[in-house]
Amino acid sequence: MNGSASRCRRAWWLLAAVLAALPLAAPGFHLRLATEIAIMALFAMGFNLLLGYGGMLSFGHAGYYAVGAYTVAILTRKAGLPFASAFLAAPAATALVAWVTGFFCVRLRGYYFSILTLAFGQLIWGVIFKWTALTNGDDGIVGIEAPALLASPAGAYYFTLLLTGACVALLWMIVQSPFGRTLLAIRENTERTQFIGVNVNRLRLCAFVLSATFAGVAGALFAPFDGSVFPSFAFWTRSGDVVMMAILGGMHSFLGPALGAAIMLFLDHTITAYTEYWPFVLGTVLLCLVLFSPAGVTGLARTVAARRRAADRPA
Amino acid sequence: MAGALVDIAGLRKAFGGVQALSRVDLAVREGDVHALIGPNGAGKSTFFNLLTGLFPPDAGRIVFERREITALPPHRICRLGIARSFQRASIFPGLSAFENIHVAALARAGASFRLHVRAGGLAAGEAEELLATVGLGDRAGLPADSLSHGDRKRLELGIALANRPRLLLLDEPTAGMSPEETKGTMALVQRLARERGITILFTEHDMSVVFGIAQRVTVLHQGQIIADGSAEAIRENEQVQRVYLGEAGWFWE
Amino acid sequence: MDLSIALNQCLSGLTRAGILFMLASGLTLIFGVARVINFAHGSLYMLAVYLSYTFLRLFGPGGVGFWLSLGAVAASLALIGGALETGLIRRVYGRDPLQQLLLTFALVYIIGDVVKFVWGITPKSVSRPPFLEGGIPVPGGSFPVYNVFVIALAAAVGAGLWLMLARSRLGWLIRAVAADIEITDALGVNVPRLLTLVFMLGGLLVGVGGAAAAPLTAGALGMDVEIVILCFIVVIIGGAGSLLGAAVAALLVGLLESFGILLLPQFAVVFIYALMAGVMIVRPWGLFGVPGRS
Numbered sequence: 001m002n003g004s005a006s007r008c009r010r011a012w013w014l015l016a017a018v019l020a021a022l023p024l025a026a027p028g029f030h031l032r033l034a035t036e037i038a039i040m041a042l043f044a045m046g047f048n049l050l051l052g053y054g055g056m057l058s059f060g061h062a063g064y065y066a067v068g069a070y071t072v073a074i075l076t077r078k079a080g081l082p083f084a085s086a087f088l089a090a091p092a093a094t095a096l097v098a099w100v101t102g103f104f105c106v107r108l109r110g111y112y113f114s115i116l117t118l119a120f121g122q123l124i125w126g127v128i129f130k131w132t133a134l135t136n137g138d139d140g141i142v143g144i145e146a147p148a149l150l151a152s153p154a155g156a157y158y159f160t161l162l163l164t165g166a167c168v169a170l171l172w173m174i175v176q177s178p179f180g181r182t183l184l185a186i187r188e189n190t191e192r193t194q195f196i197g198v199n200v201n202r203l204r205l206c207a208f209v210l211s212a213t214f215a216g217v218a219g220a221l222f223a224p225f226d227g228s229v230f231p232s233f234a235f236w237t238r239s240g241d242v243v244m245m246a247i248l249g250g251m252h253s254f255l256g257p258a259l260g261a262a263i264m265l266f267l268d269h270t271i272t273a274y275t276e277y278w279p280f281v282l283g284t285v286l287l288c289l290v291l292f293s294p295a296g297v298t299g300l301a302r303t304v305a306a307r308r309r310a311a312d313r314p315a
Numbered sequence: 316m317a318g319a320l321v322d323i324a325g326l327r328k329a330f331g332g333v334q335a336l337s338r339v340d341l342a343v344r345e346g347d348v349h350a351l352i353g354p355n356g357a358g359k360s361t362f363f364n365l366l367t368g369l370f371p372p373d374a375g376r377i378v379f380e381r382r383e384i385t386a387l388p389p390h391r392i393c394r395l396g397i398a399r400s401f402q403r404a405s406i407f408p409g410l411s412a413f414e415n416i417h418v419a420a421l422a423r424a425g426a427s428f429r430l431h432v433r434a435g436g437l438a439a440g441e442a443e444e445l446l447a448t449v450g451l452g453d454r455a456g457l458p459a460d461s462l463s464h465g466d467r468k469r470l471e472l473g474i475a476l477a478n479r480p481r482l483l484l485l486d487e488p489t490a491g492m493s494p495e496e497t498k499g500t501m502a503l504v505q506r507l508a509r510e511r512g513i514t515i516l517f518t519e520h521d522m523s524v525v526f527g528i529a530q531r532v533t534v535l536h537q538g539q540i541i542a543d544g545s546a547e548a549i550r551e552n553e554q555v556q557r558v559y560l561g562e563a564g565w566f567w568e
Numbered sequence: 569m570d571l572s573i574a575l576n577q578c579l580s581g582l583t584r585a586g587i588l589f590m591l592a593s594g595l596t597l598i599f600g601v602a603r604v605i606n607f608a609h610g611s612l613y614m615l616a617v618y619l620s621y622t623f624l625r626l627f628g629p630g631g632v633g634f635w636l637s638l639g640a641v642a643a644s645l646a647l648i649g650g651a652l653e654t655g656l657i658r659r660v661y662g663r664d665p666l667q668q669l670l671l672t673f674a675l676v677y678i679i680g681d682v683v684k685f686v687w688g689i690t691p692k693s694v695s696r697p698p699f700l701e702g703g704i705p706v707p708g709g710s711f712p713v714y715n716v717f718v719i720a721l722a723a724a725v726g727a728g729l730w731l732m733l734a735r736s737r738l739g740w741l742i743r744a745v746a747a748d749i750e751i752t753d754a755l756g757v758n759v760p761r762l763l764t765l766v767f768m769l770g771g772l773l774v775g776v777g778g779a780a781a782a783p784l785t786a787g788a789l790g791m792d793v794e795i796v797i798l799c800f801i802v803v804i805i806g807g808a809g810s811l812l813g814a815a816v817a818a819l820l821v822g823l824l825e826s827f828g829i830l831l832l833p834q835f836a837v838v839f840i841y842a843l844m845a846g847v848m849i850v851r852p853w854g855l856f857g858v859p860g861r862s
Contacts, residue, residue, distance in 0.1 A: 057666055059673070104845050107852060110665050111605040115800040116848075122797055123841060130834045174430050181434045182427040185418045188407035195367065195405075196419040197393035197478060198427050206428065236793050240673065247670065277685065283677025290671045291659060 019161060023154035031153045033269065037262050038157075038164045039221045044245040044257035045171055046214025051243075052251035053175060054207050055187030057114045058105075060121020062238035064212035066128060066229070067094045068219030073141040073229045074134060083147050087220055094216025095209050097124070102208035106201050109190065118236060125234035138231060146224035156225050163221060167214055168258075174210065175254065183207050215242075237279065244282060247289055250298025259297060320345040320482060320514050321366075326375035328361055335361040336538045339375070343482070343531075348508055348515045350525045350546075353535035359518045360402065362535070363484050367399050368392040379482070398480035402487045404467040406474065408460035412451050415459050415470055417442040419477035442477065449473040449503070465496045472500075476507065483508075485517035489524055497521065501528055526550060572707045577826040579706070583715040583784070585822025586722030590777030591795065592802040592814040593729060594770035600809025601746045601766045604657060604668055608675035610796025611683075612648065612771060616641050616778020617787040618683055621692040624782075634697035642775035649771020650764050657767070658760070680792055691788040718780050725776060726815055733811065742766060746809065801840060805847045807857020816855060 023031055043065055050056045068090040075086035101120040105113055128135045135141065145151065150159045174180050185193045186200055194200050223229050232238065241264065249260025272278050293300050319342040326339040336358045343349050351359055365372050368389040377385045384392050407415050420438035421427055429437075446452050449469040454462065459470060468488060475483060488504065489497040505528045508515050519525050525532065525546075532549040534542040542555050549555055595609050623640045627633035652675070660667045696714045703710030733739035744752040745762055753759045785791070802821050806813025821840055828836030847855065 055666075057669055104848060107848060111669065112804060112852075114669055115605070115797075115804065118793075119797050119801065119841070119844075122793065123837070126835075126837065176433050176435075177431065178421045178426040178429045178434045178437060181414065181418050181421060184410060184414075185407050188409045189405060192401075192405045192407065192474075193418075194389040195393055195399060196474060197390050197422045199388075199390050203427065237677075240677065243670070243673070277681045279677040280681035280685075283674045283681070286670060286674035287656070287678070290667050290674065291656075294664075294667060 023157055028153050031157050033265065035153075035157045035160045035225060036222075037265050038160045039218050039225065040242075040245065040261040040265060041258035042164045042167050042221070043215050043218035044242050044249070044261045045168060045255075046211050046218065047242045048246045048251055048257040049171060049174065049183075049214070050207060050211040051246055052253075052256070053180060053187065054183045054204065054211075055190075056106075056204065056208070057117075057243070058208075058211075059114050059118035059236065059239050059243065060101075060124070061117070061212065061215050061242055062236070063101075063121040063124035063234045064094050064098055064215040065219040065222075065238065065242075066124060066231075066234035067097050068216030069223040069229045069233055070128060070135060070141070070219075071216075072220045072223040073144050076144055077141050078134070083145075083224065090220035091213045091216050094219075095213045098209045098212030098216075099205070102205050102212070106204035106208055118239070121234060121236055121239050125231055125236075128234055129231040135231070140228055140230035142228040144223050144227050144229065150224065160221050160225065163217065167217060171214070172254065179203070179206070240282075244286055246296075247286065247294075248296050250296035250301075252295060253298040256296055256298040263297065319343060320380060321516075322376075322378040323366075324376050324378075326362070326365060326377070327373045328358075328365060328370075329373055334538055336365070336372075339535075339538075339540055341533060341540065341543065343514060343516055345481075345514055346508075346512065347530050348505065348528050349517075349531045349533065350529035351516060351518045351533050351535060352520075352522075352525055356537075357535040358538045359535055360486060363399060363486055363518070366392075366484065367397060393478060396479075396481040397484065398475035398478040398482075399484035400468070400471045400475050400486055400488060402490060404464070404471045406459045406467055406470050408458070410459055411456050412459055412462065412466075412470055413442060413446055413455040416445050416473045416477050419474045420445070423478050445473045445476055448476070448507075450499075465492050465500075468492065469500065469503075472503075476511075480513060482514045482516065485515065487518055487520065489519065489521060497524060504528070572709065573830070575706055576709065576711065577830060578823065579711050579715065579719075581823035581826030582719050582819075583822070584825060585818045586719045587777050587781045587784075588798060588802055588822055589722050589815055589818035590725055590773050590780070592799045592806070592818055593726070593811055594773035594777075595799050596803050596806065596809055596811065596814045597729075597742075597773075598766060598770045599803070601742055602653075602657075602661075602763050604661075605665075605672070605800075606657075606770070607669065607672035607796060608652070608679060609770075609774065609799055610792040610794070611676050611679035612645060612774045613778045613781075613795050614683060614787065614792040615648070615679060616645050616775045617782045617785065617791070618687050618692060619644055619775075620779045620782035621687070621694050621787055624694050629695060629697065631697050631699045634700075638776065638779045641779040642772050645771040645775030645778070646768040647771070649774070650768040653764050653767035658763075676792060676796075680789065684789060687787070689789060691786040693786040694782045696783040714783060718784070721776070721780055725773065726811075729773075729811060738765070798840075801844050803854070805844055805854060807854025809858065810854065810856040813854055813856030 022034055026034070043061075047058065047061050050058055071090040071093040072083075072086045075081040075089055076083055105116045105120065108116055129137055131137070146156065146159075149155050182193065182198055182203060185196075185198075186203060190200060219233065245260035245264050246257040247260070248263055249258065250256030267281075268278065271281055275281070289296065295302070321341075321343040323339060323341045326336055327334075328336045339358075339362065351362065353359055364370060366377060368384070368387050368391070371386045375385070376383060379395060379397065382395065384395060407418065410418070417434070417439060420442045421434065424438050426437050443452070443455070446455055449472050451466060451470060451473065454466065459467065462470060468491075472485075472488070485504070489500055492500060501524055504515060504517075507513060529546050531544065532542075532546050533540060534549060534555050542549055542552050591609065591613055595606060598604055598606055619641045620637055623637035624633060627636040627640075656671060656675070657668070660671050700714045700717050703712050704716060733743060741752070741757060741762055744757065745759060749759060798821065802814060802817040805820065806815070806817030820843065824839050824843060825836055828839035832838060
């Protein structure tokens with residue numbers, strides 16, 4: 001028992017070391033991919049607070065990602081504010097939007113919740129698309145610059161890694177807290193949770209806002225990294241992407257969604273070279289997952305590990 | 316009524332065209348073990364649901380400890396000191412037995428929204444103690460959905476107790492249990508009522524259970540109270556006997 | 569407001585309502601009976617519109633061609649609906665509703681790309697059949713005959729559905745399954761076959777709605793999600809499983825959209841969202857829905 005715990009810890013340290021040393025070893029392209037994976041991993045893990053831990057499937061999370069990205073873009077490019085203020089404003093703006101939309105969504109259960117989140121996500125997309133005075137509409141906002149220190153690939157990488165790491169630590173804390181436990185209870189039996197004295201709607205709203213805010217931070221990280229933002233950031237297919245990441249990686253594990261993000265981005269970069277029908281591939285993969293392995297890749301891994309352990313046991 | 320823990324007056328509830336409860340007046344005395352009996356469809360579950368705030372009544376008032384709770388939402392009523400169990404054991408299937416009770420203890424401690432502390436450090440001892448009280452101490456780590464039916468009902472009792480209620484509503488607490496389990500559960504309920512000063516209002520179909528531990532009995536029939544009094548008085552009541560003997564499958568000891 | 573403008577908006581709103589009703593009725597029926605929320609409903613609508621384009625080119629643009637095409641599209645969508653149920657959706661019936669949502673969501677991706685593959689990315693438009701061209705003179709201008717046809721068609725579909733559900737044996741069976749699936753099964757009714765039939769009926773309705781809508785809207789990529797959201801809003805406002813609710817809600821949404829365009833051209837959709845928000849706060853199970861059924 002002790003051996004596996006310390007082996008686990010050593011694995012973490014190894015991972016941390018690899019991540020820290022990456023810029024020294026990897027060429028620019030791979031570093032950029034790693035940065036993008038980190039951002040998407042944050043997006044997916046924040047999303048999974050709602051899905052895996054809260055049992056709420058949101059199909060409009062890209063909307064909050066876009067709010068974060070556009071806040072940075074608009075404040076730096078249109079209002080001329082310094083990057084730091086814009087970056088700090090992004091999660092605040094996202095939380096506000098999420099609080100308003102979430103207020104309606106959390107009052108519904110099951111399908112209704114999911115549909116409404118989709119509707120609000122599209123509403124956000126529509127606002128971004130049509131309010132051209134503020135957002136440049138379909139042209140998007142380009143030329144977003146991070147301060148010099150963060151502009152180089154290595155700088156952007158470390159900045160993203162640091163922030164993602166901090167957010168992941170926060171997520172871990174949330175999940176281990178009484179709040180996290182009660183969220184699990186809501187997932188398991190919403191009605192019963194009311195009857196132990198918990199204001200379910202209020203807790204769901206808090207979880208919703210927290211989850212959306214992490215998405216907003218991811219968006220705020222992406223804006224200076226990529227340099228431009230477009231309305232498509234809020235489109236439902238982006239929301240579907242993050243659902244895929246969580247399901248693919250395994251929504252019942254803490255780091256599953258991060259793994260899913262890595263897999264998705266790898267596939268995205270390799271498959272789009274061969275075909276423009278990436279959605280078809282995605283849809284088929286999701287279909288197969290639902291039909292054959294709902295627990296995603298980590299679920300598969302756990303099943304294999306369990307089978308191996310059962311086989312290893314003395315007869 | 317003076318000294319009443321719960322005072323219910325003029326309660327009415329209809330669903331669609333069906334009058335589930337019509338003019339129910341009931342008082343539950345503090346410290347009593349009070350049974351609510353009646354044939355299926357009499358309105359017992361509706362009554363419990365109204366009392367715990369699942370939906371509001373069409374008319375009437377519910378007063379608990381001199382505070383009106385008629386239209387309050389379930390979580391508020393729970394915080395005021397009323398806990399309940401359900402006919403079909405309503406637990407958290409994916410959580411362990413310990414976690415089931417722990418999350419309820421956290422809620423009672425007002426800690427459900429705390430983000431910055433470890434859950435394991437709060438109210439854990441209390442949860443362990445409750446788990447042992449209901450006899451599930453050795454099954455703490457098992458997922459709740461792997462527990463037997465009887466264990467689940469006891470787990471639910473533990474969840475309800477975690478709320479430190481002053482009024483405990485038990486909806487058919489021994490349904491589906493073997494005779495030994497039934498005896499054990501009811502002995503536990505009786506002991507808890509005495510030791511912790513909890514008032515118990517429960518529904519039951521098993522008359523031996525009812526007359527075994529209840530001090531007061533109220534009889535509900537087609538949404539109306541047809542008898543209310545001490546256990547002995549109800550036992551002798553002719554009208555009540557007629558109501559039960561008229562229903563198929565009823566025994567009267 | 570000018571009376572002629574009001575009348576015009578009213579009529580165009582009714583047209584929109586008619587299409588929405590035909591689509592939403594299929595969605596609400598499927599939900600009421602099978603308890604499945606079909607995200608791919610909008611994708612099926614998109615498929616219907618594109619298929620209309622193809623069938624009209626096959627059968628010719630005349631009156632006969634129009635009716636043949638309508639029938640062919642309806643039949644195709646009925647078959648597709650039944651195939652989806654038997655092949656895929658059936659496998660996730662007992663499971664977590666999350667799985668059902670994800671399955672139909674995956675279908676949205678797949679069908680969307682199938683359409684892109686078969687028909688390409690340029691929008692496809694069809695013209696109205698010659699016998700339905702022209703306009704009816706109304707104060708302030710003229711109102712297209714075709715739109716009146718759509719309104720009449722929607723009313724006929726609604727009446728037909730209602731008659732079928734209320735009077736026919738099939739309708740009685742459908743209502744029985746919707747009320748209590750286990751008891752109906754225990755009574756010896758072939759429930760799986762009935763479920764397939766209901767999905768086929770849903771497909772048929774989408775087919776008719778899509779074929780009717782084709783001359784009014786170009787077939788373009790992205791229309792699937794756009795319409796499915798509106799359909800869901802109609803079902804939410806009207807109450808899931810209620811045909812009357814679908815009709816009333818479709819009317820409300822259609823009219824609100826038309827009049828909303830007058831006031832806020834770019835953001836007419838805001839009014840619809842406001843209505844939905846209002847309904848959800850006051851009556852979360854919809855105007856004609858059943859509380860507790862979600």
